[in-house]
Amino acid sequence: MDSNDLPHVKQIELKKAMSVDELLREMGASGVFGAGKLAKAADIFTAMVKDAECVTFLGVAGALVPGGMRNILIDIVNLGYADVVVTTGAILTHDMVEALGHRHYQGSEHANDQELFDAGFDRMYDSYMPNKAYGDIEHFFSSHYAELKDITTIRALLLKIGQLLPGKSLLGACAQNNIPLFSPALADSGIGLMMYNLIAAHKPIAAKAFDDLPEMINLAWGKKCGVVYLGGGVPKNFIQQAMQFAGGASYGIQITTDRPEAGGSSGAELKEGISWGKLHNDAMHVTVPCDVTIALPLIVAAAKSRL
Amino acid sequence: MDSNDLPHVKQIELKKAMSVDELLREMGASGVFGAGKLAKAADIFTAMVKDAECVTFLGVAGALVPGGMRNILIDIVNLGYADVVVTTGAILTHDMVEALGHRHYQGSEHANDQELFDAGFDRMYDSYMPNKAYGDIEHFFSSHYAELKDITTIRALLLKIGQLLPGKSLLGACAQNNIPLFSPALADSGIGLMMYNLIAAHKPIAAKAFDDLPEMINLAWGKKCGVVYLGGGVPKNFIQQAMQFAGGASYGIQITTDRPEAGGSSGAELKEGISWGKLHNDAMHVTVPCDVTIALPLIVAAAKSRL
Amino acid sequence: MDSNDLPHVKQIELKKAMSVDELLREMGASGVFGAGKLAKAADIFTAMVKDAECVTFLGVAGALVPGGMRNILIDIVNLGYADVVVTTGAILTHDMVEALGHRHYQGSEHANDQELFDAGFDRMYDSYMPNKAYGDIEHFFSSHYAELKDITTIRALLLKIGQLLPGKSLLGACAQNNIPLFSPALADSGIGLMMYNLIAAHKPIAAKAFDDLPEMINLAWGKKCGVVYLGGGVPKNFIQQAMQFAGGASYGIQITTDRPEAGGSSGAELKEGISWGKLHNDAMHVTVPCDVTIALPLIVAAAKSRL
């Protein structure tokens, strides 16, 4: 090994009115630590979107809607940056909260939680959701029960919800753009509790537990795939298991503050997926150890300039 | 405030052949930082198990079976330390792997993942699973298809699997002890892929997506409850949402290395649950920022001595 | 409490060719999680630099020069964004490495470290320093021994080094701009080892261990102060202890991935400093849990646009 074989760390130069894209290029030229990984993620994201053959799977976990990322997620779908979306139930519940006219609020992680309870705010770190929003979600589901009750997959249920939901939403954007939206653990969410309310009132819901799998796996089967993981949890793992049927993803980005050492899937480095056949050995991939609310806007703003 | 109002930090004294229980008592007397939280978790765990009124919910996520925690989990069920168990699908898949005679192996986080793929090992940080184990799981499900196909809840499906599975297992222990076992995201796991295989072969599986919710919520409804979270993910959140129907848990322990700042449920401090009505304002509770494979054996070993 | 009392979380809007400053304003309007903290840090940084009364102390730890932050640090000094600088010895050693014509290189955290040793590269995560650089540093100190040997404070020693060092450097920028530069643990660094070489060759170095303290404390005494901590360690703590003589800092920013729960100073939230008299109770302050190589360029790029 020789220093001529290695790119040097370019010291980053800042300038007035610098664009996000320019800054990420500087970070890419520096090439190390968090900045290097973030820049690489932006490059890989652009590459997978540009690659006409590539089917891009987006996994979304964490309180990203209360965290201000909702319009970026909707942009990703509307601009064609993702071909398949998998989320937690909470992401979709929060999306409905805002679609139905409620907002999240800026609070404090040091708040008195009993006072918040008394005032009707549900805290997620320093973001608050007004508890009364659930009333409107409940009304949505009770008034649309007839249209939802016989649907046998969660994916089709979400498509119908997206079609029925007023205003701008992630659910609606997926429906309008024919982007398959999955949420295999939907029972574990505010939306799940609405289904419970119906079932407890003797209004059955036909959706089945495993019947989304054939469509999900067919979307990956034999394709050149890219994966983008915002957080871990079920969305990451559900996409990862489909990647085995693609012969491994060709592009991969993961943004998370979860740690790998304890062995769980959410914090696991993408590289580990090579052993499982979930990632090609020669895939472009990077794990960015960063808060999604910092990294995602940077990556997508750069992509908007580049694409 | 006055120093007489505050317990002092007792400097921990170690001795030869000290028991885990004695060490945790010393840590409790020191009372601060990680040691203080770990000792508090052991005290709360003992208190909730001793409380005859308390229904204890155990949420289990992460690669705990590849991490050597399987017998501890089985012990918790067999000794009556938990009344309801919720896990990821991966926990149960790994449990089946070992029940069917396979083992996990000690490897390295610096391994060459392509070599592992070629050799048939799936890596989880520094623990390896032999890929061939899936063949036996597939055989289990295809040979028991008739007994599983018409079951309409995941919880009942898991009970049946636990009854059918040979040898010692977490699935079996729950079945034998009448401990309800839930895994609402079971589709997202190796077991889920086995269901996919059956469905793809035109062998339908009747299990429904939301029909576990009534039993889960009834288990909490109006009860004095305790919660123990090993990692976060769906198991934590699924129990948390049930706690709203209990008027908030009275005891709470969470062990995780996930961080709270990014806002997601997995890293959220238990305290935040007070705002949601998921935790009593006067509950005994603690969040231990530690690897579960370190903290759990200490807590359960102390409990075995104390109970 | 009422939702009218609370600002709502504005969902971030991205646009093509967006500037860093514009993005940080969007993040500030979202106001929560990491993005909210980052935006707040940019606002506080701008406020403390604009405040003509405020003496700004910059503490710098970690491998920021191998991480591409060298020109940003030099900019901060040249643009008058900091009035006092405190660093680890490593920061200054790496600064000399580049001033003397060497570079750092982009490598891999998965490298074979024995191969790197054989090839003469010192690894810091995924950045490499050519070991031969030390030869030039040694030559610098042996040839300038006469000018350095009788200097009795580390701060004056660093001023002289800054005056003697060729080319652009952080040491030189501080010297040229009359910005006091401290490095109280300089013995603990490559520069320290050069001092060892001289001392071992019977060439004494007069610098004393505690004689920087009067100047450092006088810089804070009775002043309105601001603090900016990039990482923790000695630079943070050395500034923090001076803040007690200022009656507590009025502005505070800390960027670190260190954790608070284990109790150490490096990961401690700034808020804790209120109990010590190191931070005003009404100070503007924020702790950003982020890699410095991501957060610092964003904050300084925004400041360049705003100032």
Place this chain on the structure above:
Amino acid sequence: MDSNDLPHVKQIELKKAMSVDELLREMGASGVFGAGKLAKAADIFTAMVKDAECVTFLGVAGALVPGGMRNILIDIVNLGYADVVVTTGAILTHDMVEALGHRHYQGSEHANDQELFDAGFDRMYDSYMPNKAYGDIEHFFSSHYAELKDITTIRALLLKIGQLLPGKSLLGACAQNNIPLFSPALADSGIGLMMYNLIAAHKPIAAKAFDDLPEMINLAWGKKCGVVYLGGGVPKNFIQQAMQFAGGASYGIQITTDRPEAGGSSGAELKEGISWGKLHNDAMHVTVPCDVTIALPLIVAAAKSRL
């Protein structure tokens, strides 16, 4: 590769009244994730203490005295488990606080810091120090000024303080056992501020900045060495740079919650030291990502049983 080549993960078995040593042996047989690393650390610690040739260097950073670890550190010195000790100034300041009859107190990380300030308590996460303790430290130094003023190294200054300090202390234990104790950044601590008080009152302190280096490096030169790092900071780095003169440490343990990705020395994996010549390529070594107050008592309790 074949499963016969790899040890399997033994599922941990717990029993009533289990000793810490027995539990760590179970964790060693499981061999993976945090438990595996912790057990390995206990094994390496025992091995380096047993190795009569090995010079063991202990680096200590973080609020370990307010965290209840003081008697364990004193035990390590009294039992001959360490041959050289390097600490931050804070460790020694807190050691003096307790030696002079004060205690630390169990508080809360959610405390009102202004109330603590008013009540005279300095907060370190959830441990409080009574601010009045500084008065006694100041008295100690002013009354012993004559014995300290002409000492030219920090190491000799600490030896003298250890001889003068009443009661049981880490400083005293090092003095009594002839264990060299270094604290190269002593100016950056409460003790440093006492030196400042003297200097500001025209009472000079002779200690020099770099004159500890020859003794420190001679202690390592050409020796078989072991390193134990509790936290990072100056103590780790000061020992690491000496290891280059030993041809690299033969044994290494690091316990920290700091992260490697941002590139700083405190979070860097020990493995990286191989590239620098600070660690032998064939050294037994492990980095345990854990709170020191949890891991250290376990490791030392096991060592007490084994040695």
